[in-house]
Amino acid sequence: MSDCPDPKGSVGAFLCRAGQHLRAAAIENPRMEARLLLSTAMGVDGSALLREPRAPVPEQAAHRFAAMLQRRLAHEPMGFILGHQGFWTLELEVSPATLIPRADSEAIVEAALQGPAPGRVLDLGTGTGCLLLAVLSEHPGAFGVGVDLSPDAAALAARNAVANGLADRCTFLAGSWAAALAGGFDLILSNPPYIETADIAGLMPEVALHEPARALDGGADGLDAYRVIVADLPRLLSPGGRAVLELGQGQGPAVSRLAEQAGLAVLGSHADLGGVERALILQRG
Template identity: 65%
Template sequence: MSGCEPGDSVGAFLCQAGQVLRAAAVEAPRQEARLLLAEAMGCRQEDLLRDPRAPVPEAAQARFRQTLSARARHVPIAHLLGHAGFWTLDLLTSPATLIPRADTETLVEAALDAFPDRRAVRRVLDLGTGTGALLLAALAEFPGAFGVGVDRSPEVAALAHANARRNGLAERAAVLAGDWAAALTGRFELVLSNPPYIERAAIMGLMPEVALHEPALALDGGPDGLDAYRALAAALPMLLAEGGRAVLELGQGQRGPVEAVMEAAGLRACGCRDDLGGIARALVLESGS
């Protein structure tokens, strides 16, 4: 950021940072510049806008230059901030797992549609829990439920547990490191999963924030993108309680193929909810028996 000397104003830093991010083809350069500067200064974005002539402290300048440079290299902003919003939660993030996305909130909406009586859900399971986003959002909405999150990575499972504490839900959540349903017994009224579903050959064609900075294990759905769904199809009949529902995230164009995989395992699609972009995102399943 040439031209930004110590004592330069908030407005000058934001102007030049917006230019840097725009040149790097970051999608929302002005908004992200505000986020990064507010984080560096330990204030709210509103405070920056209230007094654009205010000086930026030297320590904040150094922090801001560092994070701005990383963002221009397409390091995800959630990794730079260390947290991200999801549903009503604020979640710690890590390069070891996917960043929570607004599209995934569609699964929470679908679960609420499936259980209008919030008391009907007593046990929740989240397979591939990552940050714990789905598990914790469900527990926030079904106040009488206890939830279990499973992730293959012990590091990620520890992050989800930290997020349960951060959001006041630790007493109602258990997070396990394991191979999805392999170590589970018992049945659940609600099973949630955002599995890996990107076709392996397509991963490097994704936006650089995803392809270069999010874990391949959480993205790679195998040659056709359906490997994780096949594993879920084998496990779900043993995990769903009577009257239970599973809600799975889908990639674009995957509704038909995933329904076929599930029906072959004795599961029946009983609903599907689109995300805000009109993509079939949340498939709702019930036992076919």
């Protein structure tokens, strides 16, 4: 690796060397990630690092940065290292108990907001609570229930509700999908596991090695969770109620067939920013 021009122990030198290591580990945007890690370790804004590249890095911050950098070089997701992730207009705590919210999933929120304002909202496989909390933040008259198989995930979602001022309008439960719930929901959201089992090992290491397999593995054809959820929607939805389900790439036709077999109307779909069909919108008659 090439020498770094700034003095040893300075912000610039730390960023230079970290960027080199991250690039060698095939991390995208290595300089940006180095800056984010160092600014977090030092407790300063990232722009301050750019303004003062020759400023010294305090010893304690250097130790924190080194530990964080080693985790990132092992392809641990940045969200887990920092402990938080932005989604919609919210800042959410994240942990290895849940998937890290993706910008692609904001398509589910966008699709949900196209319909009438719901009174009762259900989020199946809630994870961080990102979908439910985003919808509640836009519909101040709604109340929501989030369910996750993992008690740790349900507890994390509850903390996110508190942190975002929404705890009085939602509750989070640990359970298997909606088995313990009665119906009457106006809107149901879900980002279920939809990766085919055989494809998980080939995902980027940040996902395959660090995010929870139960939240990724959709079975041999990626549709196991949809079969359970879609079959239960007629019972769970109020008359005229809608469901918005996240899709894996190319899964729209297969999930639509499941919905039609369950007697649900397929209202349409909504693409993410990459143009991928990401949200399927269903309705009970």
